[in-house]
Amino acid sequence: MSNSVIRGTGYILVHVPGMVMDHGTTQTTEKIVNPDSDYLKEIGSHMRSYEQVVNYAPNQTYIGNMSIEDLTALGQPWYEEGKAVQGTRYGKFGEIMPEAEFILLMQVCDAFDLVRLDKDFVAAHKAELAADPVITEHIMSMVKDGVDQDDIMHFVNEEHAESITYEGKLVGYVKRAHDVDANLSAHVMFENLVAKASGVLAILHMLRESGIDASEVEYVIDCCEEACGDMNQRGGGNFAKAEAEIAGLVNATGSDARGFCAGPAHAMVEAAALVKSGAYKNVVVVGGGCTAKLGMNGKDHVKKGLPVLEDCLGGFAILVSENDGVNPEINLEVLGRHTVGTSSSPQAVIQALVYDPVQAAGMKITDIDKFSPELQNPDILKPAGAGDVTEANNKMIAALGVKLGMIPKPEMINFMKQHGLTGYAPTQGHIPSGVPYLGFARESILAGKTKNAMIIGKGSLFLGRMTNLFDGVSFLVQKNTGKEEAAVGGAAKVWTIGIAAEGTELGEENLKQAVALAAKKGVKAVIMEGGHAEMEAKLASGEIDGAVAAHYPFPIGVSTVGRVVTPAYGKEMFIANTTGTSDTDRVAAMVKNTVAGIIAAKACGIEHPTVGIANVDGARQTEIALKKLSEGGYKINFTESSRADGGAVMRGNDLLKGTPDVMVMDSLTGNLMMKMFGAYTTGGSYEANGFGYGPGLGEGFNSLVLIVSRASGAPVIANACAYAAELLNSGWSKLAAKEYAAANKAGLAEIVEGIKASNVKAAPAAGAAKVTAPAKEPVPAAILGVEVTDIEDAVTALWAEGIYAESGMGCTGPVVMISNANEEKAKEILKAKGFIG
Amino acid sequence: MDLENQKRVLEFAEQYGKENVVVLLGAAEGEAAGLAAETVTLGDPTFAGPLAGVSLGLAVYHVVEPEVKAEFDADVYDEQCGMMEMVLDVDDICNEMKAIRDQL
Numbered sequence: 054m055s056n057s058v059i060r061g062t063g064y065i066l067v068h069v070p071g072m073v074m075d076h077g078t079t080q081t082t083e084k085i086v087n088p089d090s091d092y093l094k095e096i097g098s099h100m101r102s103y104e105q106v107v108n109y110a111p112n113q114t115y116i117g118n119m120s121i122e123d124l125t126a127l128g129q130p131w132y133e134e135g136k137a138v139q140g141t142r143y144g145k146f147g148e149i150m151p152e153a154e155f156i157l158l159m160q161v162c163d164a165f166d167l168v169r170l171d172k173d174f175v176a177a178h179k180a181e182l183a184a185d186p187v188i189t190e191h192i193m194s195m196v197k198d199g200v201d202q203d204d205i206m207h208f209v210n211e212e213h214a215e216s217i218t219y220e221g222k223l224v225g226y227v228k229r230a231h232d233v234d235a236n237l238s239a240h241v242m243f244e245n246l247v248a249k250a251s252g253v254l255a256i257l258h259m260l261r262e263s264g265i266d267a268s269e270v271e272y273v274i275d276c277c278e279e280a281c282g283d284m285n286q287r288g289g290g291n292f293a294k295a296e297a298e299i300a301g302l303v304n305a306t307g308s309d310a311r312g313f314c315a316g317p318a319h320a321m322v323e324a325a326a327l328v329k330s331g332a333y334k335n336v337v338v339v340g341g342g343c344t345a346k347l348g349m350n351g352k353d354h355v356k357k358g359l360p361v362l363e364d365c366l367g368g369f370a371i372l373v374s375e376n377d378g379v380n381p382e383i384n385l386e387v388l389g390r391h392t393v394g395t396s397s398s399p400q401a402v403i404q405a406l407v408y409d410p411v412q413a414a415g416m417k418i419t420d421i422d423k424f425s426p427e428l429q430n431p432d433i434l435k436p437a438g439a440g441d442v443t444e445a446n447n448k449m450i451a452a453l454g455v456k457l458g459m460i461p462k463p464e465m466i467n468f469m470k471q472h473g474l475t476g477y478a479p480t481q482g483h484i485p486s487g488v489p490y491l492g493f494a495r496e497s498i499l500a501g502k503t504k505n506a507m508i509i510g511k512g513s514l515f516l517g518r519m520t521n522l523f524d525g526v527s528f529l530v531q532k533n534t535g536k537e538e539a540a541v542g543g544a545a546k547v548w549t550i551g552i553a554a555e556g557t558e559l560g561e562e563n564l565k566q567a568v569a570l571a572a573k574k575g576v577k578a579v580i581m582e583g584g585h586a587e588m589e590a591k592l593a594s595g596e597i598d599g600a601v602a603a604h605y606p607f608p609i610g611v612s613t614v615g616r617v618v619t620p621a622y623g624k625e626m627f628i629a630n631t632t633g634t635s636d637t638d639r640v641a642a643m644v645k646n647t648v649a650g651i652i653a654a655k656a657c658g659i660e661h662p663t664v665g666i667a668n669v670d671g672a673r674q675t676e677i678a679l680k681k682l683s684e685g686g687y688k689i690n691f692t693e694s695s696r697a698d699g700g701a702v703m704r705g706n707d708l709l710k711g712t713p714d715v716m717v718m719d720s721l722t723g724n725l726m727m728k729m730f731g732a733y734t735t736g737g738s739y740e741a742n743g744f745g746y747g748p749g750l751g752e753g754f755n756s757l758v759l760i761v762s763r764a765s766g767a768p769v770i771a772n773a774c775a776y777a778a779e780l781l782n783s784g785w786s787k788l789a790a791k792e793y794a795a796a797n798k799a800g801l802a803e804i805v806e807g808i809k810a811s812n813v814k815a816a817p818a819a820g821a822a823k824v825t826a827p828a829k830e831p832v833p834a835a836i837l838g839v840e841v842t843d844i845e846d847a848v849t850a851l852w853a854e855g856i857y858a859e860s861g862m863g864c865t866g867p868v869v870m871i872s873n874a875n876e877e878k879a880k881e882i883l884k885a886k887g888f889i890g
Numbered sequence: 891m892d893l894e895n896q897k898r899v900l901e902f903a904e905q906y907g908k909e910n911v912v913v914l915l916g917a918a919e920g921e922a923a924g925l926a927a928e929t930v931t932l933g934d935p936t937f938a939g940p941l942a943g944v945s946l947g948l949a950v951y952h953v954v955e956p957e958v959k960a961e962f963d964a965d966v967y968d969e970q971c972g973m974m975e976m977v978l979d980v981d982d983i984c985n986e987m988k989a990i991r992d993q994l
Contacts, residue, residue, distance in 0.1 A: 398974075
């Protein structure tokens with residue numbers, strides 16, 4: 054099913070100096086606690102005029118008139134007089150509405166006759182509101198003529214109404230909606246009507262910008278931070294539908310989603326899921342502004358001689374629609390989540406929200422063009438001692454990349470510059486949280502300047518006193534891939550594979566034959582005359598989709614999975630592994646090889662590949678570790694040897710028969726096998742059979758390079774190209790990331806660590822009693838599965854428990870020989886002590 | 891330091907005794923760390939909260955200070971704080987914290 058797209062955005066600000074004074078909690082608290090304070094005396098002289106607010110660079114950026122790049126280049130702080138820009142009220146994303154017009158819009162949004170305005174005030178400003186291009190006649194028809202000052206004085210003084218002031222004058226009120234219900238008090242109704250009206254204004258601009266007909270919107274999700282309801286259902290809702298009604302979205306319903314500052318990101322993921330699932334075609338995510346946060350850092354601003362910068366309400370609306378093949382998509386395969394089990398440390402948060410989703414999708418951190426975390430305007434927060442929040446986020450993402458070895462340390466600053474953004478959004482809680490960038494991201498992706506952006510929302514849940522947990526979600530917006538998706542359904546894509554066979558022993562002609570053979574298999578092979586350097590450059594640029602190389606140096610941790618045709622029945626088998634080193638510890642490497650082998654087999658269409666372990670040194674330990682991994686939740690489909698004794702450890706016969714789909718072994722043995730399987734029909738110097746040594750696989754390694762040898766003949770090289778194409782068709786890197794994530798969840802890392810730790814054998818404690826053998830008895834039964842190096846320890850362990858045992862070598866490996874009577878008990882003891890699985 | 895936190899610090903100091911309480915800060919920059927440290931030692935410099943005019947003189951450290959770091963298991967510290975050590979201006983924070991402690 055196609056991803057949803059971002060079809061339009063609306064971003065609005067409302068300059069409300071009157072509300073800063075009367076409704077910002079910093080000011081209202083001060084009025085109660087310290088009514089004669091210097092702050093209250095001084096704040097009036099620190100308020101900005103509407104013109105100053107319009108000419109303030111971050112505000113022009115928020116409504117889309119000034120690019121983030123230009124804002125950054127202007128240099129902070131932006132409140133300095135010399136930094137004022139020639140701003141305009143309207144921008145491509147929205148507008149900066151003056152307070153008087155907004156007060157009229159609040160009255161329009163009031164369905165219960167709670168807002169009453171002075172009739173002269175209405176008369177003076179009605180035409181101004183009507184002139185706003187997004188304000189419809191229907192909206193204007195709801196503007197009431199107003200009341201006398203006497204009525205206003207009465208309700209404000211006698212009836213607990215919340216006053217509405219404009220330029221210091223009382224011009225109206227919001228009255229309480231219930232005499233005793235605190236949830237319907239005048240104060241709450243005021244806040245809720247402000248949230249609703251600013252949300253409506255954002256929707257109206259989104260409709261204009263996207264060009265969608267209002268009647269096409271089917272669902273609205275409101276994600277502001279207010280709650281509406283009465284004393285019996287305090288957060289009953291529903292802002293979304295109330296806003297849809299005023300904005301004329303006649304065919305919509307909706308609901309409210311909350312998550313503090315992370316609310317918008319949650320709502321976006323929900324909207325994208327609703328559209329992708331086919332439930333609705335057009336969903337609007339909307340968030341209106343918040344009066345309580347106005348002037349929140351006013352004390353610091355006044356103390357430092359700055360204007361009160363939190364003098365605007367913010368609002369936004371995003372239209373999420375079914376895929377039109379053009380607009381940027383929301384990729385639901387790249388979703389970050391801070392879960393209940395995630396620590397609240399900044400490191401764990403960034404890991405969960407940024408690195409986990411990127412790695413799970415098989416991407417590199419540098420594959421993400423832009424990160425959009427909290428975009429709070431630093432002008433506002435730096436003077437308050439909170440620093441530059443956006444930059445701190447950029448830094449955290451880069452620093453964790455350095456720690457994880459994904460970004461070289463000297464590149465850290467450069468990474469921040471290239472992939473980070475500058476904050477510019479008003480500090481209205483949910484408003485700055487990732488989503489302000491969606492307007493610019495949509496433009497930039499449509500213009501081909503940016504290929505993708507990760508939007509990150511974070512929320513401080515402890516403020517609600519329900520949990521101390523932190524929260525956050527993230528999602529990826531990317532260039533529309535609609536056409537490519539269509540191609541998958543139609544003709545198969547022709548992949549381009551580079552062949553870099555420097556030092557081949559079989560000559561140039563052999564390579565040309567390989568190219569011709571690959572073409573017959575539907576793969577476009579290209580010889581890399583420039584060798585590895587050319588291959589790496591073209592892989593990076595995307596000019597080739599994968600490569601087949603001789604002698605490519607993989608990092609430790611990456612190793613290749615070969616693919617052969619076994620002679621007994623002509624069955625294909627994956628040899629895991631054949632070159633490279635999955636781990637410096639032999640057994641740990643074989644465990645990791647198993648995961649790599651399963652990935653390769655699955656990518657080639659084997660849904661539940663069977664696994665066997667070649668009977669080489671370390672096989673039994675590997676078997677025990679793999680069973681642990683399987684029991685931990687990474688299900689491994691062990692096969693049985695074709696020999697009479699069965700078991701998951703494979704004999705030579707099984708190699709020839711291709712008993713398992715994936716044959717696990719160390720890569721030195723694997724390499725030997727590849728040459729045997731490749732060249733046994735030709736006399737040795739020409740590898741004619743199979744698919745070569747296979748792709749380099751390892752956690753986090755996302756470059757598709759398959760190995761052949763200098764003795765690989767044209768058929769093997771061509772088959773390697775076809776093997777590469779199969780991997781590409783399967784979306785191998787995502788598949789690999791998913792498998793590694795599943796194996797890690799099942800304890801892969803701990804199991805590998807355990808193997809390494811157990812290989813460092815503890816010296817026997819000094820003075821430990823020497824164990825002597827119990828009375829000798831006949832030992833006809835045999836216990837298989839003990840590692841050859843541990844066989845004497847296993848026997849001693851049984852002696853210590855009073856059981857007579859002898860060691861021996863069976864045809865499949867070492868055995869512990871035991872009496873029939875003691876067999877079961879001995880197995881239990883050996884299992885408990887970790888000798889057998 | 892927010893008023894609720896001041897109240898809790900005061901309660902802890904009364905409940906367990908000043909000598910038994912260590913305040914561990916995680917503030918993102920020197921100035922904010924210094925203000926918080928001042929609040930729990932000399933008293934709330936903003937005179938807004940329960941610690942206004944109350945000099946508790948508590949032991950106070952920021953989590954990135956070497957004295958504190960030494961108390962942690964190195965792996966746990968790296969896992970929880972390693973990234974933020976790279977992000978924060980550790981020297982500035984340490985200087986601010988030391989300046990406050992030196993006033994005691």
